[in-house]
Each structure stands twice: as C-alpha cells, then as structure tokens.
Amino acid sequence: MLKGNHHPFYLLALLVPTGVGHAEDSAELAKKALNPVAAMYSLPVQYNWDQKMGPSGDGKRSLTNIQPVLPFSLNDDWNLISRTILPVIDQHGLGGGADKSGVGDITQSFFFSPRQPTASGWILGAGPAVLIPTGSDDVLSYEQWGLGPTAVALKQANGWTHGVLANHIWGLEGSPADGKDKVNQTFLQPFLSFTDSSLTTFGINSEANYDWQSREWSIPLNLTVTQLLKVDGHPLTLQAGPRYWLDSAENGPQGWGFRFAVTLLFPR
Numbered sequence: 001m002l003k004g005n006h007h008p009f010y011l012l013a014l015l016v017p018t019g020v021g022h023a024e025d026s027a028e029l030a031k032k033a034l035n036p037v038a039a040m041y042s043l044p045v046q047y048n049w050d051q052k053m054g055p056s057g058d059g060k061r062s063l064t065n066i067q068p069v070l071p072f073s074l075n076d077d078w079n080l081i082s083r084t085i086l087p088v089i090d091q092h093g094l095g096g097g098a099d100k101s102g103v104g105d106i107t108q109s110f111f112f113s114p115r116q117p118t119a120s121g122w123i124l125g126a127g128p129a130v131l132i133p134t135g136s137d138d139v140l141s142y143e144q145w146g147l148g149p150t151a152v153a154l155k156q157a158n159g160w161t162h163g164v165l166a167n168h169i170w171g172l173e174g175s176p177a178d179g180k181d182k183v184n185q186t187f188l189q190p191f192l193s194f195t196d197s198s199l200t201t202f203g204i205n206s207e208a209n210y211d212w213q214s215r216e217w218s219i220p221l222n223l224t225v226t227q228l229l230k231v232d233g234h235p236l237t238l239q240a241g242p243r244y245w246l247d248s249a250e251n252g253p254q255g256w257g258f259r260f261a262v263t264l265l266f267p268r
Helices: 008-014 023-033
Strands: 041-053 059-066 069-073 078-092 101-103 106-114 122-132 146-157 160-171 184-195 200-206 208-211 216-231 234-247 256-266
Touching: 023 184, 023 216, 023 234, 023 256, 041 234, 106 146, 106 160, 122 160, 216 256
Parallel strands: none
Antiparallel strands: 041 059, 041 069, 041 256, 059 078, 069 078, 078 101, 078 106, 106 122, 122 146, 146 160, 160 184, 184 200, 184 208, 200 216, 208 216, 216 234, 234 256
C-alpha cells in the first residue's frame, strides 16, 4: 500500500525439483501455493527492490513483505483465511527527510471462502480488509486506521491459474494525523500463471494501486519463475523475477526492479 537493471534468472540454477514418488501430492501442493485462499498454512517472505525514486530520481527502496496465511475451518462448507502483510522498508536517496528504515502499516485481510469451487470451477473468497497503523515512523505510515472490502476469484485447470484479488480501503472517520490525507485507495492484482510437469511456475501479475485522493496510479508488472522444492522433507517455493513500473505516483519507483520470495508451506 505504501509507496536496476538486474537479471535474476541466474538464481534458477539453485532450484532443485522435488523428489519423485509423490508426484500427485506435489502437483496438488503446487496448485495450493498459487491459491490465495487455499486451506493451508504458509509463510511467504517477499523481497522487492525498486529504484529511480524521489525528486532527483536517485532514490532506492528495499521492501520486504512478511505475509503469514492462516486458515480456519468454520464448518463443513466454509473456511476463513487470514492473510497478513507486514512491510519492512529501507529507503534511501529520496531527500526531504524521507530516507527511513523501519516497519510500515499492516494490511490484514479475512476471506470467507467456500470449501468447494463453484460448478464452473471458480474458487471464491470475500471479506474485510483492515489497515492497521503500525508504522515505526510517520514517513512509513498513513498514521490512521482503515477498513474496506476485499475479494478474490480464481480458476485452476490444466496447469493454468488465473484470477484477480482486489480490495478498497477507506481511512476511518477522524483517524488521519495532521498533514496526512485520509486513505482512499483501490488495489487490483490480476494474475496468470502456468505450472509445468517439473512443478515450475511461470507467472505474470500486476499489483496496481489507485489513490483517489491524489488521483494517481502505481502499477508494477511482475514476471516471475517459481519452483516447488522439498528441503529435508519440508516443502517450500522459491520465486525470482524482474518487475517494471508501467506507471507510478509522484516520487514513486520508475523503470526496472526485482523480486525474490521464499514461501514456507505447511500442508495439513
């Protein structure tokens, strides 16, 4: 929510496919890893590097998102999926007192999701999203509580996964600190990926954010390669890829960036 020419694919040489013997289980695990509302405990840690920020264009930012996913069974038909995003930010070269390191605001989402897909195969989830002002510095925080709806819809078939996750958050009445605009933002994340027989996933997505106060878009395009692995019998995924900013808010990132992520999986 807050606001390099690197070639990351050399990292793929480090990826080792999962062992044989449980191919069907591994394939199902790979599908669940791509499903935001899968009933599976997971801990994604996602690192993003961006550049060309600030008035001079010399600023750089490292953004690490810690994103635990916790599923809860409500009854035979419904699950509740808790998704948390805790950003850890390190930005330099922005000037004007914006060179800061610390924790940003938490975005907490809850998805009520049917256990079974629809008759046409769609997996759905919807619920509230909460902005929690946990920022360690006023530069890294909206300094206000926010609330709004969030929803996800996706379909998985023949190795393909496609869908969209979205939310809209409004700042709560009376919560903005002095000098801060009230939050009024829409987040859209369309995604498309294909998983091959080696459980390697090639994906493309965007994480577009529109600020209705400033009337500005921030639109990164992410290209990723993800591999499902097992380390000492414990499943995880490694992901790497470049990102390019199609549009950005004032003083936001420009040009190319980079993403690397590790997701620990805890299948039931």
